[in-house]
Amino acid sequence: MEPQKNDPKNLWDWFNPKGRNVGGWAFILNRIAALGLVFYLYLHLFVLGKLAQGPQVFDQFIATAKSPLYILGELLVIAAALYHGLNGVRVLLTSFNIGVPQQKQMFYTALLLSVLGTLVFAVRMFTVH
Amino acid sequence: MSKPHVIVIGAGFTGTAIAHDLALRDFDVTVVERGPIASGTSGRTHGLLHSGGRYAVKDQESAIECIEENIILRKIVPEVIEPNGGLFVALTESDLAYKETFIQGCEACGIPVDEITPQEALRLEPNLNPKVLAALIVPDGTFDPLRLALSFAASAKKNGATYHLFTEVVDMLLDGQGNVTGVKVWDRANNTRYEIHSDMVVNATGAWVGQITQMAHAHVPITPTPGIMVAYDQRLVNRAINRLNRPSDGDIVLPQRRLAVVGTTSFSIEEVDYVPIDRSQVDLMLERGAELIPAIRQAKERGVYMAVRPLIGASGPGRSISRTFKAYDHKELDNVEGLVTITGGKATTCRAMAEKTVDIVCQKLGLNIPCTTAAAPLTSYREFYSR
Amino acid sequence: MWKITYRVHRQKGNEPPHYETFQVEVDPEEYVLDGVEKIWASEDRSLTFRHACHHSTCGACGMRVNGVEKLTCITKIKDVVQDGGTLTVEPLRNFPVVSDLVVDLGPLYRKMAAVQAPAVHALSMTPWEGQNIAPPADIPMRSADEEYIRLPDCIECGICISACPVAATDPEYFGPAPLAAIQIQGLDKPELLALADSQEGVWRCHSAFECSAVCPSNVDPGRRIMDLRRQVSAKRLKLA
Numbered sequence: 001m002e003p004q005k006n007d008p009k010n011l012w013d014w015f016n017p018k019g020r021n022v023g024g025w026a027f028i029l030n031r032i033a034a035l036g037l038v039f040y041l042y043l044h045l046f047v048l049g050k051l052a053q054g055p056q057v058f059d060q061f062i063a064t065a066k067s068p069l070y071i072l073g074e075l076l077v078i079a080a081a082l083y084h085g086l087n088g089v090r091v092l093l094t095s096f097n098i099g100v101p102q103q104k105q106m107f108y109t110a111l112l113l114s115v116l117g118t119l120v121f122a123v124r125m126f127t128v129h
Numbered sequence: 130m131s132k133p134h135v136i137v138i139g140a141g142f143t144g145t146a147i148a149h150d151l152a153l154r155d156f157d158v159t160v161v162e163r164g165p166i167a168s169g170t171s172g173r174t175h176g177l178l179h180s181g182g183r184y185a186v187k188d189q190e191s192a193i194e195c196i197e198e199n200i201i202l203r204k205i206v207p208e209v210i211e212p213n214g215g216l217f218v219a220l221t222e223s224d225l226a227y228k229e230t231f232i233q234g235c236e237a238c239g240i241p242v243d244e245i246t247p248q249e250a251l252r253l254e255p256n257l258n259p260k261v262l263a264a265l266i267v268p269d270g271t272f273d274p275l276r277l278a279l280s281f282a283a284s285a286k287k288n289g290a291t292y293h294l295f296t297e298v299v300d301m302l303l304d305g306q307g308n309v310t311g312v313k314v315w316d317r318a319n320n321t322r323y324e325i326h327s328d329m330v331v332n333a334t335g336a337w338v339g340q341i342t343q344m345a346h347a348h349v350p351i352t353p354t355p356g357i358m359v360a361y362d363q364r365l366v367n368r369a370i371n372r373l374n375r376p377s378d379g380d381i382v383l384p385q386r387r388l389a390v391v392g393t394t395s396f397s398i399e400e401v402d403y404v405p406i407d408r409s410q411v412d413l414m415l416e417r418g419a420e421l422i423p424a425i426r427q428a429k430e431r432g433v434y435m436a437v438r439p440l441i442g443a444s445g446p447g448r449s450i451s452r453t454f455k456a457y458d459h460k461e462l463d464n465v466e467g468l469v470t471i472t473g474g475k476a477t478t479c480r481a482m483a484e485k486t487v488d489i490v491c492q493k494l495g496l497n498i499p500c501t502t503a504a505a506p507l508t509s510y511r512e513f514y515s516r
Numbered sequence: 517m518w519k520i521t522y523r524v525h526r527q528k529g530n531e532p533p534h535y536e537t538f539q540v541e542v543d544p545e546e547y548v549l550d551g552v553e554k555i556w557a558s559e560d561r562s563l564t565f566r567h568a569c570h571h572s573t574c575g576a577c578g579m580r581v582n583g584v585e586k587l588t589c590i591t592k593i594k595d596v597v598q599d600g601g602t603l604t605v606e607p608l609r610n611f612p613v614v615s616d617l618v619v620d621l622g623p624l625y626r627k628m629a630a631v632q633a634p635a636v637h638a639l640s641m642t643p644w645e646g647q648n649i650a651p652p653a654d655i656p657m658r659s660a661d662e663e664y665i666r667l668p669d670c671i672e673c674g675i676c677i678s679a680c681p682v683a684a685t686d687p688e689y690f691g692p693a694p695l696a697a698i699q700i701q702g703l704d705k706p707e708l709l710a711l712a713d714s715q716e717g718v719w720r721c722h723s724a725f726e727c728s729a730v731c732p733s734n735v736d737p738g739r740r741i742m743d744l745r746r747q748v749s750a751k752r753l754k755l756a
């Protein structure tokens with residue numbers, strides 16, 4: 001069907017993985033990561049807001065934030081930021097027609113570096129406490 | 130008085146060119162085509178804008194039609210044509226022996242022909258077989274089949290013609306005397322059936338003309354004669370390369386965008402709607418094509434297709450039948466009024482076929498309107514979809 | 517001969533779409549389009565589909581085969597299904613469906629006309645190599661003032677638009693083929709610069725490169741859009 005502007009169905013089509021190739025996956029992942037980061041930004045502001053409620057409230061929160069579940073969440077943020085940033089560099093370069101024929105390899109590199117980076121953080125966060 | 134209404138059945142080269150001619154002569158035109166534009170034989174042609182050289186020895190009537198129409202099409206529809214010329218090349222002594230006959234034939238038909246040295250031929254077409262013994266240049270060209278038909282269709286549409294695509298003629302409307310007064314159609318896109326009335330019906334269904342005439346209890350002598358074509362994934366030549374000899378299997382290689390296409394064969398069949406591909410003919414095309422352009426062996430197959438020539442006459446199949454065209458008035462043939470059939474011919478001569486057909490339509494309706502298509506540039510093929 | 521099943525998208529008039537299956541005997545060397553034509557010829561005369569050249573030069577036969585955009589006349593059956601298997605054919609995405617496998621490519625043709633995409637051009641205007649295939653060499657004509665004319669690579673099949681995630685949500689986006697057609701011409705004409713540098717032009721692209729992955733004709737539209745971005749930026753910086 002021909003798409004219509006502002007059709008709610010479009011929301012799904014943005015993420016629809018059917019019949020997509022490497023570049024399409026890179027774009028979908030980039031968008032998911034970006035949305036995750038925006039969500040995190042709000043969460044972050046909300047948490048910072050607790051500072052205004054006094055030191056006890058904040059310390060209490062910091063205590064719960066040390067639980068593995070929270071660390072896992074933070075790792076997701078790190079993964080998203082790494083991937084989105086590295087892929088962002090890929091998108092910027094290709095936008096100047098630099099490396100377009102190598103865009104797949106660049107995507108795999110960005111993905112690999114994000115996974116490695118996230119692993120490094122994971123090791124440190126779970127051991128250094 | 131309202132304009133006379135003519136139904137054209139079939140939207141191949143012939144039908145679309147007729148629609149254009151009719152519309153220019155101010156008829157009310159309705160085109161009925163059971164598929165999309167050029168989905169019959171026309172879409173599946175080789176794409177050679179004939180100079181006439183191929184027919185200059187054995188079939189001079191066709192050859193003269195070709196060169197005249199070649200010149201006209203280059204003028205009226207340049208945006209679908211690669212006007213790069215063509216070579217006839219001799220590879221064997223027997224080819225060489227044919228050279229003089231060929232040149233004489235071309236000269237008799239008014240086809241400009243110019244001999245160049247084998248070295249020059251190889252400079253112009255580096256992929257040519259280095260064993261080339263002689264080479265002649267003629268004004269061949271190549272065209273995009275769909276876009277040629279679309280250009281005629283778009284021009285007709287601009288002048289008011291209406292199209293019923295995916296709409297099949299399933300029967301004729303006949304009056305008490307058995308004369309044709311319109312058609313019964315099945316709209317396959319919407320699965321509906323209805324009737325269209327007209328002052329005249331033109332049957333331009335190519336290899337399928339017999340099915341239509343049968344519906345009107347009329348007949349027309351044609352022999353459906355398919356041929357194969359094989360496309361390869363490299364543009365190995367920039368102009369049409371013909372074997373300098375009598376027409377035979379696989380003796381033309383020509384460029385289409387990034388492809389090279391080799392054709393063709395000639396045999397006879399019963400069933401016209403789906404012609405299965407015979408792999409031995411594919412191998413033959415490779416073998417014969419590689420004689421002209423050896424690098425074809427390094428290229429990859431990219432499409433194989435069959436098309437069915439609507440050759441006129443009921444005699445045996447193949448290359449002996451003339452490639453000229455014929456328009457039949459079924460009043461004369463079968464005493465059925467209101468139906469004209471056109472068939473035979475070539476893509477290259479479709480405009481002339483239309484002129485002849487519409488002349489007959491005019492004459493039958495007692496009108497005297499001259500044909501102007503030879504000097505009227507066509508509109509862009511894109512306008513068929515965009516307007 | 518193989519026995520395979522075609523699962524075909526059907527839709528007539530305003531009826532809701534559904535899928536219908538057909539068992540067909542095919543030669544695995546045949547192309548997907550041949551099988552569709554065979555179904556029409558011997559199984560169901562109401563099946564509608566677009567086709568003309570059967571060798572990838574007209575752009576009529578684009579469909580989705582197992583969910584992925586393909587030019588069906590050059591997609592061998594053996595490359596998309598196995599003996600006894602099932603093959604799904606659907607119309608292209610992002611275009612209005614006319615019937616069954618037929619879409620209306622009008623929006624694409626309008627855009628190609630708007631960007632003045634050349635219908636034929638000089639041989640020397642094929643600027644770079646696509647995947648796997650070298651551009652035709654620019655061989656001299658007989659006299660110096662003549663030039664070879666050729667039909668362009670882009671066959672206006674709409675496959676790139678069907679695969680484009682941006683076109684999936686924005687019908688006004690010019691899309692890969694029209695933007696590639698601007699890139700081939702360069703930005704000397706002010707109206708082309710204005711089109712490229714508009715909201716629905718090069719800046720609407722999200723670099724998914726789906727167009728280049730599916731383009732059957734080596735146009736590499738994704739790369740051309742990126743090059744157009746570079747050209748637009750350079751032009752604007754110079755003007756500033």
Ligand SMILES: Cc1cc2nc3c(=O)[nH]c(=O)nc-3n(C[C@H](O)[C@H](O)[C@H](O)COP(=O)(O)OP(=O)(O)OC[C@H]3O[C@@H](n4cnc5c(N)ncnc54)[C@H](O)[C@@H]3O)c2cc1C
Binds near residue numbers: 170174178355436
């Ligand atoms: C192998 C081969 C190679 C060729 N190469 C060349 C070449 O290089 N150069 C050249 O100049 N010529 C070439 N030709 C010749 C040329 O292709 C044909 O002469 C030309 O295409 C015939 O066009 P047409 O419009 O008469 O028939 P078609 O294109 O077949 O048109 C007939 C139309 O009628 C429609 N139709 C049928 N029945 C019905 C119905 N009941 N209701 C509604 N519509 C119906 C069909 O769908 C079809 O679209 C070649 C032919 C063949 C076979």
Ligand code: HEM
Binds near residue numbers: 034084086
């Ligand atoms: C290293 C830092 C970053 C770089 C290099 C970067 C780069 C990019 C690029 C190039 C795009 C365009 C992608 C496209 O065309 O599809 C983009 C989109 C986006 N970015 Fe970032 N970004 C960065 C950080 C962030 C952060 C921290 C956030 C959120 C807080 C963010 C949110 C977004 C959003 C919401 C989009 C739109 C996504 C879409 O349209 O799919 N970015 N970014």
Ligand code: SF4
Binds near residue numbers: 575
């Ligand atoms: S750019 Fe490629 S995919 Fe897009 S219309 Fe042209 S040929 Fe088809």
Ligand code: FES
Binds near residue numbers: 572587
């Ligand atoms: S039928 Fe022409 S491109 Fe496939």
